[in-house]
Amino acid sequence: xxxxxxxxxxxxxxxxxxxxxxxxxxxxxxxxxxxxxxxxxxxxxxxxxxxxxxxxxxxxxxxxxxxxxxxxxxxxxxxxxxxxxxxxxxxxxxxxxxxxxxxxxxxxxxxxxxxxxxxxxxxxxxxxxxxxxxxxxxxxxxxxxxxxxxxxxxxxxxxxxxxxxxxxxxxxxxxxxxxxxxxxxxxxxxxxxxxxxxxxxxxxxxxxxxxxxxxxxxxxxxxxxxxxxxxxxxxxxxxxxxxxxxxxxxxxxxxxxxxxxxxxxxx
Amino acid sequence: xxxxxxxxxxxxxxxxxxxxxxxxxxxxxxxxxxxxxxxxxxxxxxxxxxxxxxxxxxxxxxxxxxxxxxxxxxxxxxxxxxxxxxxxxxxxxxxxxxxxxxxxxxxxxxxxxxxxxxxxxxxxxxxxxxxxxxxxxxxxxxxxxxxxxxxxxxxxxxxxxxxxxxxxxxxxxxxxxxxxxxxxxxxxxxxxxxxxxxxxxxxxxxxxxxxxxxxxxxxxxxxxxxxxxxxxxxxxxxxxxxxxxxxxxxxxxxxxxxxxxxxxxxxxxxxxxxxxxxxxxxxxxxxxxxxxxxxxxxxxxxxxxxxxxxxxxxxxxxxxxxxxxxxxxxxxxxxxxx
Amino acid sequence: xxxxxxxxxxxxxxxxxxxxxxxxxxxxxxxxxxxxxxxxxxxxxxxxxxxxxxxxxxxxxxxxxxxxxxxxxxxxxxxxxxxxxxxxxxxxxxxxxxxxxxxxxxxxxxxxxxxxxxxxxxxxxxxxxxxxxxxxxxxxxxxxxxxxxxxxxxxxxxxxxxxxxxxxxxxxxxxxxxxxxxxxxxxxxxxxxxxxxxxxxxxxxxxxxxxxxxxxxxxxxxxxxxxxxxxxxxxxxxxxxxxxxxxxxxxxxxxxxxxxxx
Numbered sequence: 001x002x003x004x005x006x007x008x009x010x011x012x013x014x015x016x017x018x019x020x021x022x023x024x025x026x027x028x029x030x031x032x033x034x035x036x037x038x039x040x041x042x043x044x045x046x047x048x049x050x051x052x053x054x055x056x057x058x059x060x061x062x063x064x065x066x067x068x069x070x071x072x073x074x075x076x077x078x079x080x081x082x083x084x085x086x087x088x089x090x091x092x093x094x095x096x097x098x099x100x101x102x103x104x105x106x107x108x109x110x111x112x113x114x115x116x117x118x119x120x121x122x123x124x125x126x127x128x129x130x131x132x133x134x135x136x137x138x139x140x141x142x143x144x145x146x147x148x149x150x151x152x153x154x155x156x157x158x159x160x161x162x163x164x165x166x167x168x169x170x171x172x173x174x175x176x177x178x179x180x181x182x183x184x185x186x187x188x189x190x191x192x193x194x195x196x197x198x199x200x201x202x203x204x205x206x207x208x209x210x211x212x213x214x215x216x217x218x219x220x221x222x223x224x225x226x227x228x229x230x231x232x233x234x235x236x237x238x239x240x241x242x243x244x245x246x247x248x249x250x251x252x253x254x255x256x257x258x259x260x261x262x263x264x265x266x267x
Numbered sequence: 268x269x270x271x272x273x274x275x276x277x278x279x280x281x282x283x284x285x286x287x288x289x290x291x292x293x294x295x296x297x298x299x300x301x302x303x304x305x306x307x308x309x310x311x312x313x314x315x316x317x318x319x320x321x322x323x324x325x326x327x328x329x330x331x332x333x334x335x336x337x338x339x340x341x342x343x344x345x346x347x348x349x350x351x352x353x354x355x356x357x358x359x360x361x362x363x364x365x366x367x368x369x370x371x372x373x374x375x376x377x378x379x380x381x382x383x384x385x386x387x388x389x390x391x392x393x394x395x396x397x398x399x400x401x402x403x404x405x406x407x408x409x410x411x412x413x414x415x416x417x418x419x420x421x422x423x424x425x426x427x428x429x430x431x432x433x434x435x436x437x438x439x440x441x442x443x444x445x446x447x448x449x450x451x452x453x454x455x456x457x458x459x460x461x462x463x464x465x466x467x468x469x470x471x472x473x474x475x476x477x478x479x480x481x482x483x484x485x486x487x488x489x490x491x492x493x494x495x496x497x498x499x500x501x502x503x504x505x506x507x508x509x510x511x512x513x514x515x516x517x518x519x520x521x522x523x524x525x526x527x528x529x530x531x532x533x534x535x536x537x538x539x540x541x542x543x544x545x546x547x548x549x550x551x552x553x554x555x556x557x558x559x560x561x562x563x564x565x566x567x568x569x570x571x572x573x574x575x576x577x578x579x580x581x582x583x584x585x586x587x588x589x590x591x592x593x594x595x596x597x598x599x600x601x602x603x604x605x
Numbered sequence: 606x607x608x609x610x611x612x613x614x615x616x617x618x619x620x621x622x623x624x625x626x627x628x629x630x631x632x633x634x635x636x637x638x639x640x641x642x643x644x645x646x647x648x649x650x651x652x653x654x655x656x657x658x659x660x661x662x663x664x665x666x667x668x669x670x671x672x673x674x675x676x677x678x679x680x681x682x683x684x685x686x687x688x689x690x691x692x693x694x695x696x697x698x699x700x701x702x703x704x705x706x707x708x709x710x711x712x713x714x715x716x717x718x719x720x721x722x723x724x725x726x727x728x729x730x731x732x733x734x735x736x737x738x739x740x741x742x743x744x745x746x747x748x749x750x751x752x753x754x755x756x757x758x759x760x761x762x763x764x765x766x767x768x769x770x771x772x773x774x775x776x777x778x779x780x781x782x783x784x785x786x787x788x789x790x791x792x793x794x795x796x797x798x799x800x801x802x803x804x805x806x807x808x809x810x811x812x813x814x815x816x817x818x819x820x821x822x823x824x825x826x827x828x829x830x831x832x833x834x835x836x837x838x839x840x841x842x843x844x845x846x847x848x849x850x851x852x853x854x855x856x857x858x859x860x861x862x863x864x865x866x867x
Contacts, residue, residue, distance in 0.1 A: 019792075019793060020637075020638060020673075024799075024802065053537070053538035055792065057794075057798075061795040061796070062795065065795045109538035110531050110534065110538050110539060111538050112540075112641050113644065113790070113792065114792070115789045115792075127527050128500060128527055128528060128529050128530050129524055129527045129528070129529060129530045129531055131525060131526070131527045133527070134527075157522070161495070161526070165526075268701075268819055268820055268824065268826075268827060269819075289768065349771060349773065350764070350766075350771060350773075352735075352747070353744055356739070376766075377747070377764075377766045377767055378766065380732075380747070381735055381747035381748070382735075384699065384703075384732035384734075384736050384739070385736070386739075387700065387732070387736070387739075388703060388704075388735075388739035389739050393700065393828035394699070394700075395828060396730040396731060397730070397731075411831075414729075415729065415836075416727060416729050417616075417726075417727055417729070421833050421834070421835065422833065422834050422835070422836055423832070423833045424832040424833070425830050425831065426828070426829050426831050428829065429827065467744050467776070469746075469774065469775050470773060470774040471771060471772075471773045472761065472773060472774060473771060473772040474769070474770075474772075475769040475770050475771070476769040477769045489866070545866065546861070567864065567866065569861075582843075583843055584843060584844065585843070585844045585845075585860055586844070587847075587856075588845065588846070588847045588853075589847070589848075589850060589853050593850035594850045594854055596850075597850045597851050597853070597854030597855075598854040598857060598858060600854065601854050602867055
C-alpha cells in the first residue's frame, strides 16, 4: 500500500450494478468501461460490497463473468459481514484464484435481503455479533498470508471508541487504513497519523458536489456551503496530507476523470 | 361476483365475534372484540353473538355474556383441540349460512389471519385485515373498516357494500375490553362438528407453547432500543430486562450493532428494520437520520439521554434528561413484575 | 414435486426520507422489488425441488413490469415464470386476486404444492394465501417456519404462533404461507441473472385461465377502499422530564399508564 502512496496511485471507487437494475446490460457495460479506464491509468479499482445495503452484484462476480483482467496492485475488493459463510469463502477463493490481494474489510450495511454472518460461522467466540474485527481474524486464520487487509476509520464518530476499535482491527491483522470522506483538515485524522506513523493511511475524497449526500453517508450534519468544489478540495487534501493516499468516491468519469491526472501535487 | 339484492342484504343481522381459543381457554382479545361489537350492534339495533369453537370450551362460553355477548354459539368437540383451520372454516361457513350475521369480526392473530381469509372466500364475502378501527356508516349502515397499509404509512378506510357478512380481523390491544358485568345474561346455542367437516382434518403432531412470547421487532408493540449511550453489551442486558418487564422487544442503533454489543437482527434503521410499534423507548441513541427513518412511524417515542439536544430528544414525544443506567432501574421499580 | 410459488412486485421502502414538516416518511420515486416475504417462498420452493426433484413455477398477477420479479425468481432457481396480466385484472382485492391465482394454478395442472409469502408489504393483508387454498378447496398451513418432511401425498410443517408453534401434517396438494424464519434466501448471482434475462415469459389473460369476468378486477372485489389518508403528523411539542431518577421514572410511568401502554 505504501507503494500506491509513493507512486501517486489513486484508489477509485466503482460500484457494481444493483440487482434491481432495470438496464442491466447498460450498467454492466458502464462498469467495464470504468474498470478498464482505471486499469489503463494505472490507478487502483476499489469495488464495493452491497454499498449502503443496496443488493448489488459482487466485485468478484463482475470480474469473473465479464472476464476482466486483474493486475494485483490495481484491484481492491470491499468485503463486509453480510454474507453467508459459503458465499464468503466463495468470494475469498475467487480472489485468490484471480490474484486479488487487497481487501477492505468492513462491518458493512445490512438490509432486508442480506444475510449476516453469525459468530459461530467463523469461529468467533464470546461476541454477540460479527464485526470487521471478527472477519479480519477469520481471514487471517483461514487464509493466512493471502491478502493485504485494510480497515475503515471514521473521524466523525466519538474518538475514544474509534481509536479503541482501531487497536483491535490492527491487532486482528489490518495493515492499512481508509478514512471516511474528508472535506477539510481533520484533527482526529491528524491524531490517527500521529499514533500510527507506519501504517499507510488513505483519506477519502468526496468527489460529488452534493454535500447533503455526504451528510447522510457519515451521519452528521454538514453545513451546506454555497459551492463545494470537489477538485479544489482534492488538491487541498493532497497538500494537507502529503503522506497519505487518496480514495476517490463518487468520481464522475465524464467530467472529473480527466482532471485528476494533474491533481496529485504535494507541496 | 354475485352481489346481494337489497332484500337479501337485509336478511343479515347481528354482529359476530369469533372467539380466540387456545387450549380450551378463551383469550382476552375476545373481550376487546366483544366491546367493539357492542358499539356496532347498538348502532345497528341488533345483537352481539360470540362463536366459540374448540375442545373443552363448553363451560367457558357463558363467561362472554358479562362482556356484552347476547348469544353464544358453541361448538365443543375434541377434534378441534389443535388449530384446525380447514375444519373451523367449514363450520363457520355453515353457521354463517344458517344464521346470516351482518358482520363477523375475529382477532388478527396468527390463527385468525389463517382462518378468516379462507372463510371469506368460501362465503363469498369481503374481508379487511388487521383493522384498527370499526364503525357504522350512519347513512347506510355499512361497516367502515380502517386498516393500516404500507407498513403503517397509510390508513385505508374500506367498505363492503354488496356482500354479507362484512368481515374484519381486528388488531389485538387496540379496542378496549369492557368491564365485565356479571349480572348480564344471554343464551347459548349448541352446534356440532359434522362428518363432512372431517375430510380436511390436519394431524397435529406437536404443540409447543412458550412461556415468553417470541417477540420480533416488526410485530412488537413496545420496543426498548439502545444506542452508543448503553456503553457495551452489559447495557443491553439491562435493556433486555427492561423489555422483558414491559413485554417488549429490544432494538438497537447501528452504532451498537457495529460495536458488536447486540446482533444485527435487532438493528432499527435504514440498513436494519423499519418498525411501527406503539411505544419506542430510545435509550442513549442520538438519532442520526438513518436511525430515525426506521422508527419515525412509532406511535409514541420516549427518549432517555444525558444530552437534552440530540435529534432523538427533539423528535421524541417525551424526552427524559438523565442517566439511563439510573433511570431504567427506577422505571422497572414502578412497573411490577407480572 | 410440482411447486408453484406466488409472488408479488411491491414498492421498496428502503429509500425513505423524512418530511421535515410532518416528520413522516416520504414515499416518492419508489423502486419496485419482489415482496420480501416472497423471496423466502421462492427459496423454499427451490430447496424442496433440489431435495425431491421436480419443478418450480413462479407466477404473479400484475402490470407488465411485474415480469421483473419472475426473472428474479428464475435467477435463483425457479424453472419457469408466468405473468398474469390484463386490464381486466386491475382493481382486484384479495378475493379476486386469490381467485385469479387459483385459476392459473388449475391451468398449470397437477400442482402438488403452492407456496406464498406470509403477506405483501404494501397491502399487508396476508389474505391471498388462504384465499387461494379456499378457491382450490385444498388444505393450508400458514406462518410456516419449517418444512419437516414430505411424503407422496402429505407434508409435515411447523407453524408459528404468537405463543409458540405446532407441528402438523396435511394432505397434498396444499397451500403454504411462509415466514422469514424458514430459510435464508440465496442472493441472485450475476450468472443466474444473465441467464434469466433470456427467458420468454408467457403472459396469461382471463381467457387463458378460464376466469369468470364477474370474479376478477373491480367486479370480483367485494371490498372497496373508500379513502386513504396519512396517519396524523407527529405533534410538534415534546414533554421534557427532569429531576431525580425516581422522579423521572414516576413521571414517565404516569404518562405511559394514562395511555394504557403499561
